[in-house]
Amino acid sequence: MKGLIRFILLLAIMLWFGAAPAQQNQGRTAVHIEHANYMEGAARFGKNVQALFGNVSFRHHQTLMHCDSAFFYRESNRVHAYGSIHVIQNDTIHLYGDTLYYYGDQDKAMVRNNVRLVNKNVVLTTNFLDYDRKTDVAYYFNGGEIVSDNNRLVSNWGYYYPRSEEAHFRRDVVVTNPDYKMYSDTLLYYTIPEIVKIVGPTTIISERNEIYSEAGYYDTKNDIAQLERNSSIVGEEQSLKGDTIYYDRKSGFGEVFSNMFLLDSANHVIITGNYGYYNELTKRALATKRAVLMQVHQNDTLFLHADTLRADPIEDTEYQLVRAYHNVKFYRPDMQGRCDSMVYDLRDSINTFYKDPILWANLNQMSAGTIKLHTRNNALYKAELIDNAFVVAPEDTGSYNQIKGRHMTGYISNNELRRIDVEGNGQTIYYPKDNDEIIGINRAESSNLSILLENQKVSGIILRTQPSGNMNPPYLLDAEARKLQGFRWLEEYRPKTKEDIFIRTKDPEPIQQVSYSDFHFDRSLP
Secondary structure: OHHHHHHHHHHHHHHHHHHHHHHHOOOOOOOEEEEOOEEEOOHHHOOOEEEEEEEEEEEEOOEEEEEEEEEEEOOOOEEEEEEEEEEEEOOOEEEEEEEEEEEOOOOEEEEEEEEEEEEOOEEEEEEEEEEEOOOOEEEEOOOEEEEEOOEEEEEOEEEEEOOOOEEEEEEEEEEEEOOEEEEEEEEEEEOOOOEEEEOOOEEEEOOOOEEEEOOEEEEOOOOEEEEOOOEEEEOOOEEEEEOEEEEEOOOOEEEEEEEEEEEEOOOOEEEEEEEEEEEOOOOOEEEEEEEEEEEEEOOEEEEEEEEEEEEEEOOOOOOEEEEEEEEEEEEEOOEEEEEEEEEEEOOOOEEEEEOOOEEEEOOEEEEOOEEEEEEEOOEEEEEEEEEEEEEEEEEEOOEEEEEEEEEEEEEEEOOEEEEEEEEEEEEEEEOOEEOOEEOOEEEEEEEEEEEEEEOOEEEEEEEOOOOEEEEEOHHHOOOHHHOOOOOOOOHHHOOOOHHHHHOOOOOOOOOOOOOHHHOOOOOOOO
């Protein structure tokens, strides 16, 4: 009987205190006491203050609050709750902690110590959390973390929007994923698609590479990134940079838009362009739109431009083929050239130039059907001119030393051409000098011959097989007689600076395809 009377008195007090404030404060939605094992309203607690103990429950709007004990400030419509805090919002958001300060008029909950907010598969933990129901944002300001599926996000400051399931992180942000770690000052995270929005300097470190960007997105579920400002992907031997990079971690594919920069440190090669891609797994790369290949040779760098540049792995080796397609031009201080296409084989460090290639090495112009440049220890040491080989070097105004043959091999030392060996139908026109004065025009031919050079000048000719020739005073030969068949002087097409490789000029007339049986001199000449 005493228990029944006590329950009736408690119910009457709850109804009295629960109804009166709503009548006194029109427009206010009052916090309602749902349950308490024991309730006391004493003067020592303050006017209109109630103390509740044991299985305490409050309700406000669609929010239900549970705790061990609480003080209910009816006049200000607020609750101070303690022990086993559990706040349920719309049956989907669960908020736990040790202490709760709830302000009904402001729709604001402040939870302290051992705080945990659970929304579906998202769990936020911290020791200081404020939850503003009006703006639907929960925020911490003294360190916290959010766990969403495989992602754990830690920061000093954090804002979580349960309705849109979006989180903002600031100061010392760290995202931990089984495959990588992400470090940033500011990040946005969309929990449903599991997408990170990069809004400040951010670094992503994995076993495979290190990614840096200052703006963009990272899809953590599909491992896809779109990096939009000052972006780079740095691997063990290759690094990729660009204004905008699309990167698929699973396939290793990175696509670059504007200002592509690919560095292959193992092979001393740099490829640039305004569009390109690189696959860090297959090692395939492409660049176009002002594409340039830069290759380091000792202290010099070769700058090569083409419409398209490609690098592809050579099967069953660790090496690559670098290919340049169409309108190839290149510049190095000691050598320049142009052709239609080029292949650089890193197995033997041979550059092969195709389709009417022309090379200039200091004062020497070289042309052939195909030209191969051989390097050793990053230094050029040999040049092969294959099919219709022709070397021209100016001797004086309007006078040119010339060498022609089926196949030539030029030997280079310290970036200077030292000797040229001619194999098959060799022909020369050479201007010997005495005290720097031309004393004649030497015309000679031999199946095989060698030209010796010193200080970029012809110092001697060795005729090896069936030699023949003659020496004539310069005034006896007209201009045409001073030229071998197929002679071309193409200095106007020569790139003079590395910027010249981008200049598009009309192609020179191709070399004449002459039968080697016609390569003999006209014996009627004096």
